[in-house]
Every structure is written in C-alpha cells, then in structure tokens.
Amino acid sequence: MKNPFRFRFLALALLCYLLPYQLLAQQLLQGRTLDARSRLPLEGVTVTASTGEQAITNESGRFALTVRQQGVALTFSYLGYSTQTLTAANSTEELQVLLQPTAANLAEVVVTGYESNRPLLQTAGALSVVEPEVLQRFDESSLVRAVNTVPGVRMEERATASYRLSIRGSSLRSPYGIRNVKVYLGEIPLTEANGITNLNLLDAANFNRIEIIKGPTGSIYGAGTGGTILLEPRRATPGERVLQAGTTFGSFGLQRYTASASMGSEKSSLLVQYTRQRYGGYREQSAMDRETLLLTSSFYPSAKSTINANIIYSDLYYELPGGLTREQYEQDPRQARGGMFGSVVQNASMNQKGVNMGLSQEYRFSDSWKNTTALYGLFRFRDHPFNTDYERNANQEYGGRSRFVYTSNMGAVGTTVTFGGEYQRGFEAARTYDNNLGRPDSLRTDDEVLAKTGLLFSQAEFTLPSNWIATAALSLNDTRYEITRLRQAASGGAYQYSRDFKAVLSPRVALLKRLSERLSVHGSVSSGFSPPSDEELLTSDGVLNQELEAEKGINYEAGIRGYTLHEKLHFDVVAFHFRLRETIVSRQDLSSIAVFRNVGATEQSGLETAVGYTFLQDEALPVSLFKVWGSYTYSHFRFKDYQRDGTDLNGNRLTGVAPHTATAGLDLATRFGLYLYLTANYADAIPLNDENTVYADAYVVAGARLGFKRELGQQFQLNVFGGAENLTDEKYSLGNDLNAFGARYFQPAAPRNFYGGLSLSYKL
Template sequence: MTVRTLFYISLTFFLLSLPHQLWAQDQYQGYVLDSKTELPLEGVTVTANTGAQVISNANGYFTLPVTGDINSVVFSYIGYNTATVHAPTAFQQIRVLLQPAASRLQEVLVTGYESNRPLLQTAGALSLLEHESIARYDESSIVRALNTVPGVRMDERAPASYRLSIRGSTLRSPYGVRNVKVYFDGIPFTEANGTTALNLLDAANIGTIEILKGPAGSIYGAGTGGTVLLEPQRAAPAEKQIRIGTTLGSYGLRRYVASASVGAENSKTLVQYTRQQYDGYRQQSATDRSVLLLSSEFKPSEKRTLNANLIYSDLFYELPGGLTREQYQQNPRQARGGMFGSVAQNASLGLEGITMGLKQEYKFSADFRNTTALYGLHKFKDNPFNTDYERNTNQELGGRTSFVYNTSLGTVGATFTVGGEFQRGFEAARTYDNNGGTPGALRTDDEVVTKIGFVFAQAELYLPADIIATAALSLNDAQYKITRLHQASSGNYKLNRNFKTVLSPRIALLKQLTNKVSVHGSVSSGFSPPTEEEILTSDGSLNEDLEAEKGTNYELGVRGFALADKLSFDAVAYYFKLKETIVSRQDVSSVAVFRNVGSTAQSGLEVSLGYTLLSEPDKSLSLLKIWSSYAYSHFRFNEYEKGEANLSGNKLTGVAPHALTTGLDLDTPFGLYLNLTSNYLDDTPLNDENTVYASNYFVFGARAGLKRQLGKHLKLELFAGADNLTNVKYSLGNDLNAFGGRYFQPAPDRNYYGGINVGYTL
C-alpha cells in the first residue's frame, strides 16, 4: 500500500466521520428578552456548565455550540435577576425572559423637574407608569391604568369623553381635561386656551407616563392641578419589526393596531396606525377613532439628538347625556330623552386634528445642555349638543426651551436650570341653533386669541449628608382677546382679559437615608387662570368676572425599598389651601357656568405599595407580585356662600374620601401571564350642597394571555380579559351640580374582550 493510497483512505474515513462529529457537537440557540417589555437584551452573558460562553446580539439572539454533557445554561445581565435553564434540549430554540432586579428599578430615571435623576433622588409626589401598566387592560383607553395611581382620577362620561383630575380638580372639568398640564415628548399637548384633547391620543401611542401631583411643577408654568408628561412609543435599538393586532369585545368593541419600527445605532423610527370602533353600552354612545403616529429619534452626532413626532387624529363619539337617579335605576343603558334629548339632537362630538413637534437636545459639554421644542397644531371641532351646535377651528404655535448646567460651588455640587415657554392660539368659534343634529341660525361668532407664557429658573444643590435642596420659580402670564363678530341678542364687542403676572415658587428638600430609602418635603405655590371655555361658555355667554385660582401646597413623603428589595413603598401626605376656587354648575340648558368661591382646604394621604412574592425566572412560576394604591382625601369648602346658603365646611364636590386599587401579576417562563385588578371608590358627593351622592362601588377585572416566540422572527400573543366581573351598577363619569338631577353617566356592566398580537422581526 502506497503512501498516496493510505492518504486517500484516511481522508475518506475522516470525511465520512465528520457529520457524526458535527452532530455530536450540540447547539443551543434562542432569544433573551426583558420579561416586562419583551424587548431584546443585547450583551447578555450565556454560560453553559461546561464553561462554553457567548454573548447575545442586538436582537437578543444567541447560538451556543457545546460538546459534552450539558446540565444547565446560565443567563446573566447587569440590572437583571440571573436565570438558569436546566437540562436544555439541543437544537430546540430557548426563549428566556429576564426579570428586572429591584435595584434596577431604583435606578430608573425620571424626567420630571428636568433633573433626569433616579426616583429615589427626586423630591416631590411623582408617579411613573410604563406601557405595561396600560397593557394590563384592553388598551381601548388609559382610564383604568391612570386610576391605579393614588390621587389621580380619570372618568369617562362617554367612551372617549375623558375627564382627568389630580387631587380633586374635577370640579373645574365638567367636560374634558382642564387644570392639568400635559406634555407629549417635551412639547405642550395642553393648548394655550387651557384645554387638553387627550382623547386624540390612543393608548398604544404612549410609552411612559410621569405624573407630578399638585402645583409642584413650577418649571411647567401655571397650574394647581398637576402635570402629566407623556413619552411616545418608539422603536427599540436594532429593532426592525412589523406588528399587527386586533381586539374584539362586548358591545361592538373593534380595535386594530398596525406598526412598523426600524431601530439603528443612530436612529429610531416608529409608524403606528390605530383604529377603534365601539357601538356603545348605552344609546347614543358609539365611538370611532383613527390615530396615525410617526415617532422618530435621530442622533446626527454625539452632542445632538433630534426627536420628531406627528400625530393625526380623526375622532367621532356620541354623547348619551346624564340620567336622573330614577332613570339610572330603571334602565342605565338609555340616553337622555325628551325634546332636547341626546338621540333627538344627535348629541355628539367630532374632532380632527394634526399636531407636529420637533425637539432637539444639544450637549455643549458634559455639564451643559439645551433642550428646545417647537410645535404646531390645527384642530377642527364639530359639536352638536342638546341645546346648541358648536363649530370651532383652532390653530396654534408654541415652543419651549431650557438650559441645564452642572457645576460645583466649592465642595457643593449644583445644577442650574433656566428656560421659558410660549403658546399662541387662534380660534374661530361659532355657535348655532341645533336642529336635530344640523346647524341652524347663527347665535354667536367669535375670534379668540390666547397667549400663555412663562419663564422659569431652578437651582439644585447637592449638600453633605446626602441632602438635595431645590428652589424653583416661574413667572406666568396669560392673556385672552375675544372679538365677538356676531351675537343674535346684542351688539358686537371685544373682551380683553390680561391676568396679572404671578410668581409661582417651589422649595423642596430630599434626604437619602440609605441607598434604598429617601424622605422629601416641599412647599409650592400654584396659579391657574381660567380656560377659554370657562370664560366663553358653549351657550355664547361671556364670563368676564372670573378670576384665576391661587394656592399653596405643603407635602411630606417617603419612598424606597425594603425586605431584600421585595417591598417597594411610596407615601405622601399633603395640605393644599386654594383661594378663588373655580367651581361649575349646570344651568337650565345643561351648559356649565363657572364662578369663583372663597377657598377650599384639601388635605390627603397617598400610598403605593408593591411586594414581589416570587421572582425566579427558571421556575415554573417566574413572577408573582401584588401591589396596591390608596388615596385618602379630606377636601372641604373653606369659605363658600351661595346665595343665602352657607356651604362652608361641605365636602368638595366630585371627590371620594377613599379610593383603593389592588392588583396581582403572575408570569411563567412558558409565556403565560395573568393580571388581576380590583378598584374601590367611596361614596362621592355630586353637588355642592352635599345632598346627592354616588354610591360606593367595587369592581374587579382580569386579563390572561400567552406570549411566545415562534422561531427566530415571529412573536405571538393571545389574550382575553373581562371588566366589571362583579357586574356592579355604577356611574363612572358623574355630572357635578347637574341641572334637573341628571347626575349619572352609567358605566358598562360585565363585559369581555379578547385578541391577538403578532410581531415579525425582519
């Protein structure tokens, strides 16, 4: 046998045996995701017990080739609990959900007060909701998610007819959202006239929600109710994904969501379209809303970041109207009847609007940065009401800028923030007779120019002994110019209201007791001018004597983690003295009329608790957590004389003394999850005289589902849920001080929903 022959035989033997050797080399592959957001985690260390090790890529994908016996594979990542997969099967794709560690949650940065600091280092009553809190429900609205926050109350007088209050400001908001300043990605979403069309947003548009309670947001200008900061949904880094989903539910709920997202190293773009239709639980309560969101972020350089957002909304919803107690008890599904009933007059509201915003953050250096945002909006409103017909067109421009500088004053660290904000709105507002849902004779024709502006400054000092001191000040100005071009009953005239420039200071101290517990206290002053709709009511009358509210708030709180980080807690006690309080009352035509009363005294306690019973990613039950929020509100009219009646000492209208929400969250490694939520609301006074109350109620809801990664590209979620499982009869959006006893806006009885979400990664 020659050498050449021996070589060929050896080569043939090697080649024949190679497949067997390759097959013997087991291969483990799969994805590593955040258990909450299910976004991919890049940089996770994947280690087999044999010592073989790889790192997950930008899509969270890993491939681990291993020879020998494998008993376990460990997944570790900073800020997350370590997970272990025992006895993995070769060539079967592994899907690992890592649970965020409590220590990571402590480090989540909040943007409130422009500080970008961890929550434990932020003085003030501030609550943070991530999108997973919204996704606990059917995402048809954000009402149930916001009602899990202590001190916050959101109502739906009808589907898509929102009313939002923070610490009892509902009394000024018989319709819509007022006295609460809302921002969307740093641009004002609250218009210059003081109103917020929150119903033009879909719940799927929102990524996170930060809520600053009371007049604590001096750097956000005038306001006594609070500030809400919304961050849009965005594409994740290195994400290229198409998502579609649908939800079907009781009473004709149909909801569709489609989105495409592309994330790269220096850019993120999300295009999202939602369509929601609802036949309605009550007569005259159907809804149809379409929202198109374009959200993008670009980083042209290390110093510069640009955010651009476009929101187009087309909304129509019907208004069933309030019921008397007798009607409510007899048939809660009926609409307001009679000659001027909701069906006869086609009571409804149509809104079509587009908002465009551009925000730039520029870092001059590591210690000096500027953030500037510009926006514009155009909105059309078509509103046949029971007694009149409104048609309004609104155009608005505005902007906001802030400079933040970090420095040292000797041995004391300091952060200084200065900036300003300006909004100018123009509205053409017309009212007509309502002839069965069509415009009749012209009643009034107004042009309204609104200018709102303020400048602000804030200093934060990092003192010894882990104390952070904050002093902030804003100088606010508001102007209304109303030109009446036509009025059926009188001549034309002009009204100019220039509310006096007001200083709103805030002083706060925070002491970090340990790296897990901090206490904080603050004193802040608030100023809130009347909104345009409070001055120019829907019946065309002008409320020339209405003054701005002014108040001072004192609060003390503690927040932190305990019991090996399994327990999280946040508690705040406050006292708020408000002068020139604005209240509303319906007249004979059901139009809200506003007036100032002497003052109110509002004290309360807000508590949030969460306890993680189990967090074991490698167990059959990976997460079991319970949580609760509670608000006690002792709100009273301090000085209030109404005609010959002295209402001083009465409970503040529309505020329940006790509100409690509890929940339970359960996750499994297989992808099964369960969310349970219960809500209790105490008896609520519905008029200033405290002679009519809405009864207390307890409602219970649940959502269960399955999330699975199918192969490398496909992600699937199946879900089903129910609301008001206890089938309680209750009113969710009560009309306050309603004329004719029409106080009640019944909420749906027991109802169900279910759906599917599909994501495909390119």
Template sequence: MIKAIYYYTILLLISVLLPVTLQAQELRGRVLNAQTQQPLQGVTVSVEGKAYTLTGEDGYFEAALTRVNAPVILSYVGFATDTIFWSEAYDGSIIEVLLRSRGAVLQEVQVRGYETNRPLLQTAGAISLIEREVITRFDESSIVRAVNTVPGVRMEERAPASYRLSIRGSSLRSPYGIRNVKLYYDGIPFTEANGTTALNLLDAANIGRIEVLKGPTASIYGAGTGGAVLLEPRRAAPGESFLELGTTVGSYGLMRNTATIGIGAENSSILVQYTRQKYDGYRQQSAIDRDVLLISSQFRPSDKRTISANLIYSNLYYELPGGLTQEQFEQNPRQARGGQFGSVAQNASLDLEGINVGLKQAYRFNDSFRNTTAVYGLHKFKDNPFNTDYERNANQEFGGRTSFVLDANLGSIASTFTLGGEFQRGFEVARTYDNNGGTTGALRTDDEVVSKAGFLFAQAEFELPADIIATAALSLNDTRYEITRLQQVATRNYTYKRNFDAVLSPRIALLKQLTDKISIHASVSSGFSPPTEEEILTSDGQLNEDLEAEKGTNYEVGIRGFMLADRLSFDVVGFYFKLNETIVSRQDVSSVAVFRNVGSTDQKGIETSIGYTIVDKPAEPISLLKVWGSYTYSHFRFEEYQQNEDNYSGNELTGVAPHAATAGLDLSTRLGLYLNLTATYVDEIPLNDQNSIYAASYLVAGARLGVKRQLGTHFGLEVFGGVDNATDEKYSLGNDLNAFGGRYFQAAPDRNYYGGVMLKYTL
C-alpha cells in the first residue's frame, strides 16, 4: 500500500509540474481596492506559481502566460487573496481585478457550521472563526493562545501538549483531555467513538481554519452538550507551488522545525508537512518531544466530484509534572509533584503514537442534489506511567459519515433539506499495572473495550419572506460500550455491557437579516452527552457502572454584523443553558479521577467580540492598523447538588471564571513590518465544588514583531520574535479541579521569549 501511495504521488507531481506548454501571451491587468475603487500599488502577482511581479503606482501589471486556464494569484497585506484564470477567449485587453479587505470579506465568508455552507451573517447560531492569520500571530508551538481569543471558549495546558478544552464550562468533567466537545478534521470525525479526542496529535501548523460551534449541536454533530469544533486542514492554493522551511527557538529549550511542500493546480492540491518540536519545559518533568507528518490533498476529477484525502502520523512524548498545593505553588512553581509517588520518581509521562487516515468525496448529482461521504481509520498506541499506576493501551477504530442535501422550492419558498448519518466503532486493549519507578510491575487489570457511537440526523431550512431563515433539525443518538475483563486481581472475570438509550435531540433556529450587514438570530436546542469510556473505566481499572448521560436544553439569542463602512465588526450572544445529570470529576486518595452525576446546573452567559479597522490603506507606510477584543460573562451555578451531608446547591460552577477578556492590536506596514499585541484577563476561578479555594485572577500580555519580504521572484523571507507572559504573572493554566490533598495548581511559564525565521521558495 505504501508503494502504491508513493508511485501515485510521483505521478501526481509529474502531472502538475509538467503542464502542456503553449505560446506565451501577455496578460494585462489592473488591481483596485474593491471598497474605495482606488489602485493598489505593490500587489504580488504570482503566475502559475513560477514568476512574480508587482503592480505599479496605478495598480497595473503585466504577466506572461503559457497555457489555457493558467492560474494567476494576487495577494496583498490586509486583503483577501484572489485567483484569476486566463482563457482562450482573452483578447489582450486590460482585466480589472477588485481585491477586498479582510474586514469586508468577513461578510461573505462561508461557514460549515450546521452544514448550511452559508455566509456567517446568514447562519443562526453562536459560531466563532479562528482564521489562519490568528493562529500565526502567536508562537505555533501551542494552539492554546489562538483558541483563547474566542469568547466562551477556554483552552488550557496542564503540561505542554496536555490540552483541555472548555466551551461554556464543559471542563467540569474534564480533569484531562477533551470531552463533551465533538471535533472534526476536514469534515471527518476526529473525536473517537469512546468520546475522547487526542487533539495533541495535531500540530498548530496543520490547521488552516477553526470554526467553534457553542452549546448543544447534536442535531447535526451527534451527542454532545458542550459544542463542536470544525478544523480545516492547510492546503495549497490553485496555482501555488512552494517549498517552505521554518525554525523557531525559545526559552526553556524550545526548538521547533517545519518543512512544507505545497503544489496547487486548478483541479488538484497536495500539501506535505513535517513538524518536529522539542521543549525542555518550564517545570520539572514537563518536557515534550513531538513529530507530526501531514499529507493533505484535494482533487477535482470532474465538475461534479471533489475528493479529499488526509493522512496524519504523530509520535508524541510529553512528561506530566503533576499538581502542586498552594503553598508549593507560591514557594516554587517550577517544581514537580514530589514524595514517594512523585512525578519524577515515577516518570509520570505519556507516550502516544497514532496514524489517522481519512477519505472524503463530495458529489453533485445535479444543481439541486448532492452528497458528501467520508470514511476514516485510526490506529493509536499509548504508554502512560502515572504517579500511582501504569496504563498501556492499543486502539483501532473506523467510521464514516454521509449526508445528502436537496435544494428545492416549496412554492415561492427556497428550501434546503439535509439527511444523513454517522457511525464509529472502536476496539481497545487496555491494561493497567503497578508503576515501579516508571516501569511496569504486576498486572492489575486486562480489558478489551468495544465502543460504538452513531446517530441519524435530518435538517430543513426555509428562506421565508422578510429575509427570515428558519431551521428545524433533529437527530437520534445511540452510544454503546462492551467491556470484557480478562483479568483482575482478587475479582472474577466478566463482561460489562452498557447501552445508553437512543435519544432524540431537536434544534429550532430563526435568523432575520435586518440589513445586508446586520442580522439577528435565536435558537433552542437540546443536547445528549453520554459518559466517555475513560469516565466509565477509570485509569486505575475501576468500573463506574452507575454513571448516566448528561442532558440539557440551551436557549440563545444573538446579533452580529458590520458598521461604519465595514470597519467595525461585532458579534454578541446571550444564552441560558439548563443541564441535568451533570457529571463532575474529583480525585480520590490515589489521585485517580472519579466521576459522578450530581443533579443539575444553571448556566447563563454573554459572549461578545468586536473589531475595528483604524487604517486600511495598502499604499501608505502604515497599511493596516486594527484593534479587536472579546469578553465572556459566565453566571454558572450548581442548581441541585447534594454530596453526602454537604449541599453545594447555589455554588459557583467549578473551573469557570465569571469574567474573561482578550484584546489585541495588529499593525502592518507597506515594507512588510508587522506587530501583534495581545492581552488576556481571567477572573478568579473556583477550584473545588465547595468554593473554598480559588485560583487568583491574572492578566498576561504578549507581543510578536516581525518582517515579511519578497526577495526577488522566487524567495520570500519572514523573520520574527516574540514574548509571552510579558507581565511575568504567576498563574496556573490547567487547574486540577477537586484535587485530593489540595494539589490544584499547574503552573504556567513565567516571562519567556521566542524567535524564528521562515523561508519560502516558490517553484
């Protein structure tokens, strides 16, 4: 199979790099600002990815073309890249091209959320976008800082690469890892059948764009009360063929190298990327060593069919320093958990190797009927010495998703009907041992786990009079586990089966477009979130047979749009979420997380984001200057919570800050110099259900300064440097909630620096 892929790739490269040659012809054009109709000087014009020219003072350019449909790419700082194609009918006249500023383009950006594929202004739901420009404004060794620019979302690192993702407080049941949130990569399930997501198998450089859907989205994306995250892979643009090499070095032994090859044609695109990252760590026992290989491709063999294929191979090792008490945290935040079962003594760490292969086809039968089908396979191996035990797992999984979409007219009402389903099956061999100083001791448990998750979904959209879009959706969700215990000390062997009853999850939404730049929306949706395998079968091998699925209903209203000649963008959402059978986690005496249903929670909140473009004049010395910010207010409470003799009803929800805000400034110049400033504030956070101890509030700031220059016709160079936690705050990022022995705190790095260089050669 590997040889077949190798030869297929070679043939693809030959077909792309050896086009049919024709007699050269001059393409003459002029580039204008779509908003002001003024000429743009200095626009980069790429012809078939092989030659570059720049527009002159009046926006004119000339380019030599050698074949029909030759792609010509026009790009400029602060503007959306555009691609035009030369046809045989071209008569040599001047072609006028209008480039749109990024602020204006946001009005027309298509989102995948709820499979509507509509502009964001026509999508009824709380959706936040994280574009590639946001990811690269930070150090790409971690995606945490980029995700935390989004209101209502909090991403944490208990240790480097030990991610935890919370959408509207969903980290309550996530002492580690990502749960209660469904992730997709290129429309293919990335969350496994057992409900867990190994996001650390991806590198930030593998991601082209992120869409975050907040609140229950079960109508389209299956079981989940936290939300859904849609990840788009990086791909080469049409006509773009390049080789890109990058190196970043930083404090505490950070060393990161990337190599990317991209080849894009009119009907095909392939990107191969390898990333290697090493980091000694700010704390004891917090090093990381990760290799990631991504192959992302897309082919269009006909006007009706588009095929995408992705392969991700990752080999990840990272150490776990463990939680500190408040006294230890204040005394020396860089220390690891000590004692007989300390992290260094037990080599607490995780070695994870995995390969994920996905294949997707989008087929259009005619102008009104289309289908998208995806299949994937996953192999993963985990070796995890922990402070009090040693876990070794091997996992194999396959699954698929399909959806049919019909566009129709019901009288004068344009309608879209979607029907589909998704199925996943995972098989895992899970063994736990005694941990003897970082080596396996006596076998404790030996289990075989079969996880099955699936759902059917249907959705109908209606474009009603008065610019109203109505959506009604429904899904039927089913989750099953079968655990066969082959060995357990002092206990009989047995098979445990758990089938969470199929649950209907509806969603109803309305959107009213007030103007072509402002819309309001409202929705009601219900969610169903069964326990993950790790919540039923804990890391010490104990079975939690009484755990029930969470169920909740979410109500929300919002307004988004653009004002002041598209310079001001805004998005405001208010929501009320009632969750029953809430699952919470706490640690037992051995530091193993255990899970319980505790009644219900009451969650009210406001999420806001705003941006203002002060300067947008590409021909001026300062070509772009904009400010932006986001703010989240969370009034989250336990409504009913009785634990033995203690009543926690009315207490603040554990792990959720009442107030959080992020603000930034972006500046670019005509000469390629840029500056990104970011500041984040997080209010104090309750660390236990009793609300007896809090993590202190903190304000951290960071900056990145760099320059991007084109060196001749083929080479592009970027040199950059940055600082994180410039305020040198002592804070915890990834607190251990309800930790036994008061070990709540996972210290984040103090002030640290990084710098790097990126060299791009266009073929």
C-alpha cells in the first residue's frame, strides 16, 4: 500500500511548482471605451476575449477582464456601433478603445443636449437630431432643406444665404438673421453677445450633425425662449487619412467646389476643409458668393484629457432682391423690388467677412469628476448697402464657457450634477450712411455698442429605481448693453445709454419613465427669458427703442418616443403649451426699416411627430436599405391681450406660422452603390400680417437625388449624383416679409431646378 502522506506531499509540491506559471499566464486587462466621434464614454459595451471571458463596461466606459493567457484578442460590440477587435499584448497599459457609430435608431443615438450625454430614449425633452445622412441627402448648397425635416422647426431664405429660423414660434422677431435661438459650434457659442447668430457665414459641409432642442433651454444654455441648436463640426476620426474633392453645378448659375484633407490617429486628428459656392440667382439682384475655410483639430495627450480647436474663416457676399406685392409676385416673380429705392438701383446687398476661433479642453480628474472649458474669439466686418441706408459695422468678441460634472451613486440612485458658467463680451462699431446708388454718402449715425451677457447654471439628474430619470435645473441670466452715440446727423448730439436686463432665474424640471428597453415617456416644465438684441434696441434708422422689454415665458410639454415591430418602426411624439409674455413683434415703417415693440402675450400650443419605418437594412442584400419616414407639426398659435391702433387683435393667428406642416421621405440604397432619396414638403397657408388679412398660399414641393457611390480599388471612392428641387414646379414664397410696409410681403422661391456633381476620395 502506498504511503498516503508521501502522495499528498508530491501533489502539494507539484501544485506549488505549477502555480506561478498559471498566475503568470493570467493577466488583468483594463481599459475604457469611447465614442470615436464625440469622445463620450460608452456604457454597456460587451468585451469578449478570444479565450471566452466577458465583461461589460460601466457608466464611465471602463472595463476589467482577467484572461488565462497573454496576447488574446478582445472584441468590442455595442448596438449602433461597428464591432472592433484588437490584440491586447501588454497588460501594464490601460487600453483606450474608440468605437465608430453606424447609422443609428432612437435607441442608439447619444445626444449631448441638456448636458446629459444619454441615448435619446433616455433624454427628457423635445430634441431632434439631424444626422450626417440627412445632411447628405440634399445638395449641401443650403441647410434649409435638411433642417426643415425636423418637426417644430422652420428655416427660410429671404434671399440666397439670408437665413431665418424659428423653433416653435414665428419669425416676427427675425425680419432678417437668426434671433431668439442660441446656437453653439461644439462648445463654442456662435450666437454673439448682442443676440444675433450669423449662421450664413458657415457652409452646410462644415457640420457633421445637428442637435435641435425645442422650447426654453435657459436652465443650461442661457437666454432664449425659442430653443438651442448644437452644431457638431466636421472632424477627422481616428485612423482616417483621406483627401477629398468635389464639385456641383446646377440651375441658375449654381457652382460649388469643395476640397478637404483629414488625418486622424489615436493621439491627434486634423481636418482642413475649403468650400466655394457661387449662385447667379433665380431673381434679379439675388446672386451669391461664399468662401469658407474650416480647420478643426483634436489632441488626446492622455486618457484623461481631450483638446479641441476650431478656426473658421468666411467671406460672404449676397444680393437682396427685396419683397414684392402680390400683384408684382403674380406678374413676374423674378423681378426685384423697384422704384426710387429699388434693390438694383441701390445695390441692396450684404458683404460679411468673419473669423471665429475656439479652443476647448475636457479633463477627467477621475471616474466621478470632469471639467470642460472653452474659450473663443471672433472678428466680423459687415458692409451692407440697403434700399434706404448704408451700414458698416465691425465687431470683435471674446468669451468662455466652463462646466463641471460630478457623477456618483447614492445607494440605488445614480446622480449626475452639472454646474458652471458662461460669459460673452462683444464690442461693435456701427456707422450708418445715406445710400447713394449703392455707395455710402452722408453720415447719419456713429455708434459704439458694448454687449455683455452671462449665466450661471446648475443641473442635477437622478437615475431612480424602476427606470425613472428625474432632472432639476436652474440658471441665472444677465444681459447688459452700453450704447455710445458719437454722432447723429439730425441733431449732432452725442449721448450714452445703458440698459441692464437684470438677472433672471430660469428653472427647468423634467421626468422620464422607461416603460421598456424600447419605449419611454417624458414630461417637463421650463421657463425662458429672452432680452432684445442690439438691433432691436437700436434700429438702422438711428432710433433708440428704450421701452423694449425682455420676453418671458413658461413651457409645458409631454412626449413619448420609442421603436417597435422588431425595431423597424420608430416614433417620437411631443405635445406642448407655451405662454409667452411681453412678446416682441416687428413691423416695417415707411423706409422699410423694421421697428420692434412688445405686445401683450401669445399662447402657443402644438403637436410634433416624427416617424420612420425601415423595411430593409442589410448590406449583404442586393437592396441594402429601404425605409420611409415623415414628420408632422400642428401649431395652434394665437395672440393674447394685443391691441394695435385701436384694433383688437386678441385671438388672431400668430403671424408667420403655418398651422400644419409636414415632410415625408423615402431612402433606397443597393449593395452595388446606387441610391435614391425622395423628399416632399407641405406648408399650410401662412398669415403675413398681425391683422390676418393677407396670407401666403399653401404649397407642396418635392425633391429627388439619385446617385452612385462605389469603391474603386483599395484607396478611391467615387460618388456621382444628380438631383432636382421643386419637382412639382410650385409657385410659392419662402421667407416672407411679415407686416411689410407697402404690402411687399412676398419673396418668391425658385421653380423647378436641377443639379449634378461628383466627389472623389483618396485614402492615404
């Protein structure tokens, strides 16, 4: 019989001998997964080792995985992102994995709105995303068609590149330009301290995607009762090394040229993009010429730090044909405004040059704490002969925004606290002259305008048991103008005027319930505050509007979004009621200058819906994509407590708002590279004056784009396309002049028109 003690001793010795080798073979792999485009952490990514072990990333995107041997392959998979596999050769370094997003549905889209950085299904608020594929389904000569696919949003062009934008409201405050909507480019405010956004200085190709937040967002983004637009600039992605060039030609003298170079690595990226667009114009005095140069760069000096820098230079010239009466519109929609102060005679046009520079850094102190700080500066010059005067303005501005985010768990409650501030300071030298046949003549006014605006904000977000998410936010907003009149021709007198729209608290509370993994409901109450812009206080005729007050309002909304039918059908429905006090409206005076004043109030109730159904989406099939989608907006907007010249306008429809609008589209793509996009837009009749005695006719316009995209070998990609707009050859007015003097309400849009072009990419 064998000695049992000897057997046990030999077994123990063998175990002690083999254990170090076993421990040596095992290794702990740690890392972090991020969205390659936004650099936001991704929670819920499945990490699978080639030896079978698995792990799931936490809310900070981190994972830890013990494997049985060295040199294993790790596969990272996440819904809405391309699967990535890499070999982990060294366990001493933390891995940083960047996943590329694919075409996503509601469950997969991660949004930055409300500073939540959550999937859209987990975001309590009316928020829409214009993805790259939506921007690229049109010819990129204008943002208007892409933005107008979003329910509750209306973008117009009074003239080529003369943008006007409203979110859940009318364009009464915006006879020209963009007001009452806050716009950011990345972390950088594009809306200047004076309340004006010159979005037309940028090109549609400068953006990767657009987030549109509807309703008051002052609790996070400052003054504004309309909403907020977050523009994501084009950037090079990690591993991208591409040269690209393209051209487009179209009706009415459209010429468009683009060229870009992008280089991306794990530590840095750089994109340089140049665009040039010319347009002869459908109407007389409606030509346009714009050049933009975009430079974006990103640096990742460590796993904790991300630095982004943007520089945009723009040189824009466009002509202003002016509004027509209905008789002129019916007789010849191609004509420009005539008469002694006609657009051609006075060379009514806009010439703007601008440089916008921004620098931002996100620094992650730990898994719980991070800070994002952005600094920016801009310089802009405007030379603007108008029908009745001539303006020359020079503006310089600087500002910054900083926010801290703290994430922790209080028992079963996940908590994210965000707090920070924003400050902008702008100085403008503005001179107005008589317009003598398109040349500056006698000086009318010489002003210096100093605008200062800022806010402090805080927000707490709680992830509660039973799939509830609660949000409470508060901000303190303040805007101040200091106007110095150096000279006024009529009186010769100089004066100083200061106006402080004192600090106003803007709260927001929101609640979201996830009914399932595919369905959520949400509701919110928010307060808005919007002071006048400097152009509303100091109009171009030199009159100082000292009585104008800030708008204030409260918004209530509730919505449901989700997807069903095996994830083929997605929908997003929001109902809202917004009561706005001290509503600012505009009217044209005898010299066609817009003058502004407060009226009692408006009540704005509406319904916004977006829906889409994907029949096919499989790159292996001959027809790789087939889907239909649509959006519908119902607007019941009415004046309240509004008296003008003894006339009671209470209950009238809000000027410039169509009660019903709708957009529908069809997307078709094949495995061989052929694709087809069809789009149709409907707008109901629109009241053009506060009295509701003049309406723009309802219209339906349709567009189509047919193209062929193909890889040529390993390095080239060719995209050849052609398209048409206004296939129905509808006669309609886009960008109507509201409350126009002399009944010049109509700005005719182009009839049926065509375009075609190509782009060629080369992978280095």
